[in-house]
Amino acid sequence: MAPDALTTLAQRYATVQSDVAAAAAEAGRDPSSITTIVVTKFHPAALVRELAAIGAHDVGENRHQEAAAKAAETADLGLRWHFIGQLQSNKAAAVLDYASVIHSVDRASLVDALARAERDVDVFLQLNLTDDPNRGGVAPQQLESLAERVLGIPRLRLRGLMAVAPVQSSARAAFACVREQSAELQRLAPEASALSMGMSGDFREAILEGATHLRIGSAITGNRQAPG
Numbered sequence: 167m168a169p170d171a172l173t174t175l176a177q178r179y180a181t182v183q184s185d186v187a188a189a190a191a192e193a194g195r196d197p198s199s200i201t202t203i204v205v206t207k208f209h210p211a212a213l214v215r216e217l218a219a220i221g222a223h224d225v226g227e228n229r230h231q232e233a234a235a236k237a238a239e240t241a242d243l244g245l246r247w248h249f250i251g252q253l254q255s256n257k258a259a260a261v262l263d264y265a266s267v268i269h270s271v272d273r274a275s276l277v278d279a280l281a282r283a284e285r286d287v288d289v290f291l292q293l294n295l296t297d298d299p300n301r302g303g304v305a306p307q308q309l310e311s312l313a314e315r316v317l318g319i320p321r322l323r324l325r326g327l328m329a330v331a332p333v334q335s336s337a338r339a340a341f342a343c344v345r346e347q348s349a350e351l352q353r354l355a356p357e358a359s360a361l362s363m364g365m366s367g368d369f370r371e372a373i374l375e376g377a378t379h380l381r382i383g384s385a386i387t388g389n390r391q392a393p394g
């Protein structure tokens with residue numbers, strides 16, 4: 167039998183919460199400084215509803231169409247939606263209809279599209295930790311100019327950096343690199359100290375390197391179906 171069949175969503179959520187608390191203790195950090203965003207991609211709106219019932223109110227999605235449908239179906243729950251996937255500029259306005267935080271801002275054209283927002287938006291700049299420009303994220307060399315562009319737009323609140331650890335290398339080393347880039351960013355934008363990093367397989371390492379926003383999917387939701 168698959169392990170998921172033996173545990174409930176509430177049990178997995180509780181296990182992740184205690185693992186987060188343990189890693190925070192190991193790092194000498196207050197666990198309340200860490201937000202767990204539950205990534206609900208490929209799961210139905212019913213799961214989002216179940217999550218809300220057990221106290222999980224920050225949810226993340228990486229595809230606009232799927233996210234928009236789920237957000238509409240659960241609009242009564244007052245959840246905070248985080249958009250964490252690659253975002254086309256021509257979808258930016260539509261995403262802002264439900265998402266209040268965008269974790270994947272990685273280029274000037276997207277900043278300009280978000281600038282037309284009619285409400286305040288929290289923004290993370292996604293850092294590309296690989297040499298592959300197709301991976302999404304801004305190269306470290308371009309981070310400062312992108313940050314300046316965001317800072318020039320009053321409705322966009324620059325929160326910090328987001329990254330996905332590359333599969334080939336040590337997650338801990340990758341997250342340490344993000345922390346160093348964050349220190350650079352904070353010289354320009356002292357408020358932009360948040361770090362969106364850490365997924366099901368590497369959130370302990372992320373917490374040890376200062377993560378403030380974890381994006382956790384399968385460890386909480388169970389195995390998801392591959393996209394059809």
Ligand SMILES: *Cc1c(COP(=O)(O)O)cnc(C)c1O
Nearest residue numbers: 205228250365366381382383384
């Ligand atoms: C799917 C996804 C996650 C969560 O991944 P898990 O390994 O299921 O925890 C986190 N961040 C991004 C950008 C994702 O697309």
